Amino acid sequence: MSDPAEPKTINYLLLRRMGIDTHQEPVIYMRQDCYVCRSEGFDAQSRITVSTGTRSIIATVNMVTTDILSHQEVGLSESAWRRLQATEGEKATFSHAKPAESMSSVRGKIYGTPFSSQSATEIVNDITDGSYSDIQLASFVTSCAGSRLSTNEIISLTEAMVACGSKLDWGSQQVMDKHCVGGLPGNRTTPIVVAIVAASGLIMPKTSSRAITSPAGTADTMETLTPVNLSLKTMRSVVEKEGGCIAWGGSVSLSPADDILIRIEKALDLDSEGQLVASVISKKIAAGSTDVLIDIPIGVTAKVRSQNYGRKLAKQLIKTGEALGITVKTLFSDGLQPVGHGIGPALEARDILQVLNNHHHGPQDLRDRATTIAGEILEMGKVAPQGQGKRLAEHKISSGEAWVKFQAICEAQGGLKTPPNAAYTHDVAAGKAGIVSYINNRVIAKLAKLAGAPAAPSAGLDFHVKLGDKVCSDTPLFTIHSEAPGELQYAINFLNDHPGAISIEEESI
Amino acid sequence: MSDPAEPKTINYLLLRRMGIDTHQEPVIYMRQDCYVCRSEGFDAQSRITVSTGTRSIIATVNMVTTDILSHQEVGLSESAWRRLQATEGEKATFSHAKPAESMSSVRGKIYGTPFSSQSATEIVNDITDGSYSDIQLASFVTSCAGSRLSTNEIISLTEAMVACGSKLDWGSQQVMDKHCVGGLPGNRTTPIVVAIVAASGLIMPKTSSRAITSPAGTADTMETLTPVNLSLKTMRSVVEKEGGCIAWGGSVSLSPADDILIRIEKALDLDSEGQLVASVISKKIAAGSTDVLIDIPIGVTAKVRSQNYGRKLAKQLIKTGEALGITVKTLFSDGLQPVGHGIGPALEARDILQVLNNHHHGPQDLRDRATTIAGEILEMGKVAPQGQGKRLAEHKISSGEAWVKFQAICEAQGGLKTPPNAAYTHDVAAGKAGIVSYINNRVIAKLAKLAGAPAAPSAGLDFHVKLGDKVCSDTPLFTIHSEAPGELQYAINFLNDHPGAISIEEESI
Structure with missing residues (x-):
């Protein structure tokens, strides 16, 4: 005889890919009236464990009250689908997720x-x-x-x-690395530095992050020139062949917790001294680096606003490096205005190519910063005597050796391509005659982000002036680049709301 | 001649109710390939403004990559649908939400x-x-x-x-109110206090909150006895008729920001002195109260753990009340163990009914606390001489006047009903003989929550012992009540993981 009571054995449901992208947070869509929901007491926003035979994930419940799911089905968001490595129609079981005790x-x-x-x-x-x-x-x-x-x-x-992540070993006594604390739009020295250092015979397997709160990270910029989502195997073969690479750190699973935190820091536009130090040093240790130069730009609207805070940060970076067995050296640089001309992935890539090619439009300030940093690293790596590093670095560019090395690295990573151009542009004029006396890096960075950078690689700003430049009323200060008219308009609106982004001081007669 | 370019005029899409409950966060489901998405540059997690002719809301984008939406449609989550007051097939337009400047x-x-x-x-x-x-x-x-x-x-x-919310006016010189800082499971004095105070001729239009981090709030408990989602009009007529009411504060839109914050505090299980004071005092001012007694239970596992912190909190409450023009008085009470027998909405409601009915099972500690608080309020309201309040309050219960008033209030709110019983129960025995020497309120509260309280109204714990009680090994300490077997099991598992929830000390011979 069959039991008239509710069947107790059916505690599984069939997985369906919903095709809904919820970004990183894994979401599970469950019918409110399904047996599992009712018997387990799940509710909207419940955190539950979803298990197949082989894997399990924690996901947030969204309740479905219509027929977009059948009674036997549950839906998964794209991130849940990926993490669970699910297949269509696969059986899964469900339980309350243990609350994260930590x-x-x-x-x-x-x-x-x-x-x-x-x-x-x-x-x-x-x-x-x-x-x-x-x-x-x-x-x-x-x-x-x-x-x-x-x-x-x-x-x-x-x-x-x-x-919590993997750690690389390059089989070399000395592995060089660099990092910039950021906050300075357009300060994209890394690709130039790697080219110089690798061209000088040192090992520099560079893993870079994507933008946290800025309009472009080195990984975003390099991605407009060559693939950066390298497997560890590819990275290894690039470095063995060329002595250096410029890869996205996240793709080799170095410090995976940091990648999760970075997404939240980005959404909150929030920086933290401690998180910053832990993020930087953990990535360097995991990347197998032994000698790291850290560039700290200082300026009232840069990430580090004062010499005092800069020194405090430097101390934390050096101490933490020491505690974990690596050599960290810091360098303070001028953080008063954007570096180079371009702000945004593709526009910064263009600047890099011009510097490496000794092009007369190549921004001198970017070149100067890159050779200063590379020079310090050449000295740390003992291929240049103390005080001679910058001169050697400069020579590597002017001789074309750095450009040859850069091309070789890009070829090894999957080929050098031309950065894209934006479909929509808008010139912003000075509005009055005078001297460019102040640039608010934060407003400028926000403007480039509203224009679409870094998600839209060709979006951003192209600067035509530097601090101290004389301008007429109709001199274009910069051009906004955008891939969509909505974003262009939004950037323009924001600029109109923030007229103090750039100050023009009238010349005294 | 028609323009071969992309049509620029179609910037609206048709709204569809997705039937997906994402809790409070409004979500909009958009096809990744729709014209609006591409032209505006929206991305998963973008915050966008959705506008119909009459209303607009801000929602978070989830991208849809399958055919669950047509090219002309966008979907809304339940909370987005409600906030926008949308109708099926209504036209809507979309733009980037202005970043919250604050x-x-x-x-x-x-x-x-x-x-x-x-x-x-x-x-x-x-x-x-x-x-x-x-x-x-x-x-x-x-x-x-x-x-x-x-x-x-x-x-x-x-x-x-x-x-930011509405403010009530009761047309009375003195409007009495009370609040308990909480953290003590089962401390459900409010319904008893309102009955006593209203029965004594004072005005006490009580608005209560739902649970923040506890297994039940007064609104949750009262909801098992009578409707608490009262409109302002209903509340007013109840108070005019009976002198008091016990309503859910959220339903009359007092301090709406607080209700949003409470959901996040609950999810994080996080308390804040400042938020607590702002939450309590803002609700009291908005409710039109002039004289507020605040009960602060103190105990190592209560919300307020020390006399010092209790005094600090009391000072902030009194000062903030003063700055906003109301009289606040505080009272410290013992916070060492749960109050009454029941923990969870329906179980606490049962205790209340027993106290008001002078039932011999009615928990004496709950009665004692309620009459102490009511006594203070009677003195603040000048219907009892100093030092005589508690005696008058006690008389209102023993004479049956409070019970008559309570029934009348419930009738006016929509009728008195019987609290539900849980389908699943599990007795937890002492495990050894001795004296009950310690109860961890936090673990006990968590246990009641894992059993399903307050979302499942009949879920929670029913205590059979107090501190100092002698028990045998098989004496039941408490019974877990649950509406679903999954939740019952989860509570049992948690209890097994936390054996120190209740300590039994062996008697010395």
Whole structure:
């Protein structure tokens, strides 16, 4: 005889790809009236574990009240589908996700208890596992923001971030690296530096990030020139052949927790001294670097606004590097105005090509910064005597050796291509005659982002002036580049709302 | 001749209700390949403004890559549909949402700049408008958590929260109110206090919140007895007739920003002194109260853990009340163990009914706390001489007057009903003989929540013992109540993982 009661054995449902892109947060779509929902007591926003025979993920429930799903089905968002490596119609089971216990350490931190080495490890592991929801990630990021982390906490977080990802080994005593603390639009020295350093015989397998809060990261810029989503195997073969590469760090799974945090920091437009140090140093350790030069531009509207904060940051970077066994050197540079002409992936790529080609339009300030940094690295790598690094670096460009090396690296990564051009442009004129006396980097960066950078690679700003330049009323200060008219218009509206982005001072007679 | 270029005029799409419940965050589902998406440059997670002829909302984009939407359609989540008051097939237009400018003040706060009166107003207005995404809300809540807000900041936030909602006027010189800072499971004195105070001739139009991080709020508990989603008109007629009511504050739109923040605080399980004060006082001012008694239970596992912190909180509450023109009095009470027997909406409702009925099972501790609080309010309202309030309150229960008044209030709110019973229960035995020496309120509250409270109204815990009780090994300490077997099992698993929830000390011979 059959049992008239509700069948207890059917605790699985069939997976369906919904084709809904929710960005990184994995979402599961469940019928409110399905047996699993009712028996497990799931609700909209519940965090649940979804398991197939082979894998399991944590996802956030969205309840479906219509017939877009059948009673036997649950839907997965694109990120959930990818993480679970699901197949259409595959059986899955469901349970309440265990609450991320490490959130109690985050709450503790908010209330004033510092992270311990153990709690840092637990938090970073939970983040890497995808156990934190977006709002939990936002709370963690905020709890670390500003100067809330001590040196010990930073070291603990850095160690935990290194431990949760893979670590590269280049089989070389010295592996050179660089990093720029950022905040300065257009400061895209890395590709030039790698070309110079590799052309000088040192090993420089550079992994770069995408933009966090800026209109372009080195990975975004390089992607307009050559593939940067390199597998570890490809990266290795590029470096073996050419001594250097310029790859996206995320594609080789170095410090995966950091990539998750970066998305939230970006959405909040929030920087944190501690997160910054942990992010930079963990990526460097994981990348197998031994000698790292860190460029810290300082300016009132740069990321680092004062010499004092710059020195504090430098100390944290050097100490954390030391604690984890690498040599870190820092360099302070002028952060008063954008570097080069272009701001945005493709426009910055154009500047790089012009510098490497000794083109007369190549921005001198970008060239000068790149050779200063490369020079320090050449000295750290002992291929130039103390005080002679910059001169050697300069020679590598003027001789064409750096350009040859750059082309060879791009070829090895998958081929050198031409950066794209934007479909829509708009010139912004000075509006009055005088001297360019002030540029607000933050407003300029925001403008380039509203124009579409970095998601739209050809979007951004093309600067025609520098601080101190004389302009007439109709001199174009810069050109906005955009891939969509809506974004162009939005950037123009924002500029109209923020007339103080660039100041023109009338000349005294 | 027709223009072969892309038609520029079609910038609208037709709204479709997707039947997807994303909780509060409004989501819009757009085809990745639709003209609007491409021309505006929208991306997954973009925040966009959706406008019909009459209304507009800000929603987060989820991209659709399959045919669940036609090229002419966009889908809305349930919360987006409700907020926009949309109709099926209605035309809508779309643009990038202006970034919430007030987030720069949140970032400022995170970096150390206090909120000003103006920035507090801008933030609260943006939150009320729905301009903040969930992760921005999480960052704001975290930036205020712990003791990060000064008295001035708290006053500014409170004023802003009052200003953004409606404010009630009861046409009475004195309007009594109470609040409990919470953290003590089962401490459901409010319905009893309102019955006593109203039965004594004072005006007490009580608006209560739902649970933030606890297994039940007063609104959740009362909802198992009578409707609490009262319109302002209904509330007014109840109070005119009976002198008191017990309504859900959210349904009358008092301090709407607070209701949005409460959802995030709940998800993060995060409390904040400043938010707490702003939340309590803003709701009281908005409710038109003039005299407020605030109960602060103190205990190592209560929300307020120390006398020191209790005094600090009391000072902030009194000062903020004073700055906004109301009289606030505070009362410290014992926060060592749960109050009454039940924890969870329906179980707490049962305790209330037993106290009001002078039932011999009625928990004495709940009765005692309710009469202490009511007594203070009777003295503030000058219907009892100083020192005589508690005696009068006690008389109102023993005489049956409070029960008559409670029934009359429930009838006026829509009828008194019987609280539901849970389908699944599980007894938890002491496990060894001895004396109950310690109860961890936080673990107990979490257990009741995992059992399903407050979303499942009959779920929770029913306590059979108090601190100091003698138990045998098989004495049941409490019974877990649940509406779904999955939740029951989850609570049991959690209890097994946390054996220290209740300590039994062996008696010395």
